[in-house]
Amino acid sequence: MIIVHHLSNSRSQRVLWLLEELGCEYQLLKYQRDPHTLLAPPELRRVHPLGKSPVITEGARTVAESGAIIEYLLDTRGNGRLRPAAGSEARLRFTYWLHYAEGSAMPPLLLKLVFQRLPRGPVPALLRPLVRRIAARAQTSFIDPQLQTHIAWWESELTRYPWFAGEEFTAADIQMSFPLEAAAARSGMALGEKVRGFLVRVHARSAYQRALAAGGEFRLPA
Numbered sequence: 001m002i003i004v005h006h007l008s009n010s011r012s013q014r015v016l017w018l019l020e021e022l023g024c025e026y027q028l029l030k031y032q033r034d035p036h037t038l039l040a041p042p043e044l045r046r047v048h049p050l051g052k053s054p055v056i057t058e059g060a061r062t063v064a065e066s067g068a069i070i071e072y073l074l075d076t077r078g079n080g081r082l083r084p085a086a087g088s089e090a091r092l093r094f095t096y097w098l099h100y101a102e103g104s105a106m107p108p109l110l111l112k113l114v115f116q117r118l119p120r121g122p123v124p125a126l127l128r129p130l131v132r133r134i135a136a137r138a139q140t141s142f143i144d145p146q147l148q149t150h151i152a153w154w155e156s157e158l159t160r161y162p163w164f165a166g167e168e169f170t171a172a173d174i175q176m177s178f179p180l181e182a183a184a185a186r187s188g189m190a191l192g193e194k195v196r197g198f199l200v201r202v203h204a205r206s207a208y209q210r211a212l213a214a215g216g217e218f219r220l221p222a
Helices: 012-022 042-046 066-077 089-120 125-160 171-186 193-203 206-215
Strands: 002-007 026-031 055-058 061-064
Touching: 002 012, 012 026, 012 066, 012 171, 012 206, 026 206, 055 066, 061 066, 066 089, 066 171, 089 125, 089 171, 125 171, 125 193, 171 193, 193 206
Parallel strands: 002 026
Antiparallel strands: 002 055, 055 061
């Protein structure tokens, strides 16, 4: 039996969604973020040394990292579903987007979150104006242009194809949902018609809805 160690409002929502798409049985263990730091609780370190989510266990196996978990589940439970055929052009696109989501898309979105929150932190009063200026400059000069480039890339690719890997919905779309959700929540930038349409379509999937019912409310911090 697969055990999903599920952290509220986290990437592990994608793991639940994939399991629901595949029709797999699983056990759900829920963890709540610290309300002040928004960090995972220390109990997750008992599962994996980094103490982060997502992570799944199955017998003596522990698998962490979203992409690795997706590949493991497709290898062991997929039966050819939600992944294009090996050697196809769609498979190359699938592999690219599966790794791009965390490797390229999420870093600027994480920086955006950090620099948005920086001026709200426990900063001495005399330093607050300086911190605000630094945070604003970092966003306007580096982070926001990077995000604009990524968002335009998503729109371009979803104009070519209905799904990230091509004509069919795959697990790459599940993986890519998180950066698109994060961009909608915190980028402060207008998303294109195709990106917004993608989010509407994935939110309407019955497996997505079942994953929400199992894991609880999913709302990324802005």
